[in-house]
Amino acid sequence: MKILISHISDDITFFDFTGKKEDFNIPMLSKDVQVDISIYHSGGSYTSSGTIKTGFKLTCDRCLGKYDFDINTSFNVIFTSEEDTVKDDHLMLLSPQDVEINFMPYVRETLILNIPFKKLCSTECKGLCAKCGVNLNYELCSCKREQYDPRWNKLKELKKSLENAEE
Numbered sequence: 001m002k003i004l005i006s007h008i009s010d011d012i013t014f015f016d017f018t019g020k021k022e023d024f025n026i027p028m029l030s031k032d033v034q035v036d037i038s039i040y041h042s043g044g045s046y047t048s049s050g051t052i053k054t055g056f057k058l059t060c061d062r063c064l065g066k067y068d069f070d071i072n073t074s075f076n077v078i079f080t081s082e083e084d085t086v087k088d089d090h091l092m093l094l095s096p097q098d099v100e101i102n103f104m105p106y107v108r109e110t111l112i113l114n115i116p117f118k119k120l121c122s123t124e125c126k127g128l129c130a131k132c133g134v135n136l137n138y139e140l141c142s143c144k145r146e147q148y149d150p151r152w153n154k155l156k157e158l159k160k161s162l163e164n165a166e167e
C-alpha cells in the first residue's frame, strides 16, 4: 500500500490496492482489504481520500455466535512534511527523506476504529438463557425467565434511598 511520492502530481491520481488480511494483524479481519485512493500534491502536502472495503467476523456479545460485519468506509487524510501544520486527526507526518507514502498504518488504524464497540449479530438477538445456556434465537427452553429490565433496579434504589431519608 505504498505510493512513490514521485508518482503523485498536482492532478488527482487514482490508485487501488488489495491488502492481504493476514498482513493487518487484526484477528477478526475475515476478508482481504480493498483500498481505493485518490491523491494530489500541493506544496509539501499530499491530500488523499478514498474508500476501504473489507469484512470482519465478529462474536455476538449476547449469543456468542459468529457473524459477518462488512466495512465500507471512506477517509480523507493529508500526508505532510510541514511540521508546523495544525495538528489534526486526519494528518500524517512524512519525514522530508521519505520517497513513498505507506497507507498501511493509516488503513489499519481506520479498520480498528471501525470495529463496533457493541457487537450484536442482530438488534433482535435474544441471546443465551442465563440459566441453561440455550441459544434463544434457535431454541426455546422451559426456564422461568424474569423480565429483567435494569431500569427497575434504578427505581428500586431510588425508592430505598427515599425510604432511608424518611427514617
Ligand SMILES: [Zn+2]
Pocket (backbone or CB within 6 Å): 060, 061, 062, 063, 064, 065, 120, 121, 122, 125, 126, 127
Ligand atoms: Zn447474537
Ligand SMILES: [Zn+2]
Pocket (backbone or CB within 6 Å): 129, 130, 131, 132, 133, 134, 141, 142, 143
Ligand atoms: Zn433456559
